[in-house]
Amino acid sequence: MIGQGLEALDLAVGYGRKQVASDLNLHVQTGQVVCLLGPNGSGKSTLLRTLLGLQPPLSGQVRVQGKPLEQWSRRALARQLAYVPQAQDSAFAFTVEQWVLLGCASELAWYTQPRAADRQWVGACLARLGIGHLAPKRIDQISGGERQLCVIARALAQRSQFLIMDEPASSLDFANQLRVLDQVSHLRQEGLGVLLCTHQPEHAARVADWVILYRDGGILAQGQPRDMLSQARLRQLYQLPAHAFELPDWYAQGA
Known part of the structure; x- marks a missing residue:
């Protein structure tokens, strides 16, 4: 419904x-995955930070559930928007469980300790990403790929309505990329809205309900995945020659 969800207006x-x-206009509804697809260096991360209220817009407006972003308190906004950045390090020797528990902060009163229910919820968030065994380990002593999965788990722990993901699978191996994309699909089924920023068309093809092609400081086009992910569109987006899409015969035959 227009006026609800997460919106960018001019x-x-x-x-x-x-x-x-x-001149950016986009709309993410609950129960929908919108993929923002574009080359590196095109300003996607800047857009996401503006949508999150981490930096002010130069003009235009961001609305969350029909309400201008600047009218939300940070605490209330955390119940609406959760963020998965490309990479994140911790300067503190938290365990994975303690670090992911920070995602529950918006649900807790000031100066209160996490409840047993919060710890159970964090355990469930870690388990759904296949990293429950990492809970007692220190966040600064696990691999970069494992840490990225913990970043996603912390965002899930917020119980927000919308999840903004900035190339969440860029540091992951193939198996973990598929695990993350599978979870994105599950989140949609659970009623969350997801804005997934990526430079990999295959990720958009796997999970997107709507695709926004983004380059050179603006939206090139947006629409259904079947229309936006054609060879012609991708050549235009990434400025590629036609032969870039050619594959060996053995690949086409499924060998």
């Missing part, structure tokens, strides 16, 4: 006086 984003992108 948005321009950038840093200081430097404009990175303009």
Whole structure:
């Protein structure tokens, strides 16, 4: 429904006086996966940070559930929007469980300790990503790929309505990429709205309900995956020659 969900309206984003992108309009509903697809360096992360309220828009507006972003308190907004950045390090020697518990902070009163129910919920978030065994380990002593899965688990622990994911699988091996994408599909089935930023068309093809093609400071096109992920569209988006899509005969035959 227009007026609900997460919306960008005639948005321009950038840093200081430097404009990175303009005339941006997008809409993410609950129960929907929208993929923001574009090459590296196209300003996707800047857009996501603006949608999250981490930096102000240069012009235009962001609305969450019909309400301007600036009218939300940070605590209330955390119950609406959760963020999965590309990579994140911890300067503290938290265990994985303690670190993921930080995702429950918006549900807790000031100066209160996590409840048994919070710890059970965190355990469930870790288990669904196949990393329950990491709970007692220190967050700064696990691999980068494992840490990225913990970042996703912490976002899930927020119990937010919308999940904004900035290339969440970029540091993961093939099996864990598929695990993350499978979870994105499950989150949609559970009624969450997901804005997934990626530069990999195959990820969009696997999970997207709607695809936004983004480059050179603006939206090139947006629509259904079957229309946006054609060879012609992808050549335009990534500025590739036609032969870039050619595959060996043995691959086409499924050998």
